[in-house]
Amino acid sequence: MSIRDLDSLDRRILYSLQAEARHTSSNDIAASLDVSASTVRNRIQRLESDGIIRGYHADVDYEDAGYQLFTLIVCTAPIPEREELAAAAADVPGVVEVQEVMTGEANVLVRAIGVDGDDLSRIGEELDELGLRVSDEDLIRNTHRRPYSRFEE
CATH class of the missing domain: 1.10.10.10 (Winged helix-like DNA-binding domain superfamily/Winged helix DNA-binding domain)
Incomplete structure (x- = not known):
């Protein structure tokens, strides 16, 4: 469909x-x-x-669950390998979500939870070993969601 x-x-x-x-x-x-x-x-x-x-x-509130280090890791993958690398990144312990973005740079967004700074470093290193180039890391404070309104028609 x-x-x-x-x-x-x-x-x-x-x-x-x-x-x-x-x-x-x-x-x-x-x-x-x-x-x-x-x-x-x-x-x-x-x-x-x-x-x-x-x-x-x-929909987990990681901060309320005691996970203060909910992080967005912005990565770049070669376009021909993007899908494969994104799938592999999802298997890294601590990674909770991976999104593929349709751009040349910053085309893989990884959301991960670390228990401390060393854990976040490990996650970044494992992503690097897969072939993803980490370009930025940001702590996520909160996520706001709502249903896509076109479905309500």
Whole structure:
């Protein structure tokens, strides 16, 4: 399924799940959209099997969890190796998220948690050993998310 195959109901279901997947049941979504719960469950199963919904993840406040060193590590990978290196970076202990960016420089963003400065140094060294060039490291104070509003149409 591609984005142009999503109808209004699919988009509204996606919006509801992005807003609060954990505490939103198919019955809740169905009631707000005036459809049956089985329709919502079937749509969600189809969105999952088509790879549009790729998972459900906990949104962790790392600072409140006692992990003060939640870090954004900005890296550069050679374009032909970007996808492979990004996938390998996700396997480095302490790395919690890796994003590939469609630019020549700063094209791999790594979010990692270190227990101390030495741990962050280890993570940076392991990324370097993979072939990623680390260009910047920033401590993350907070992340703010919201559902993509086009899905609400």
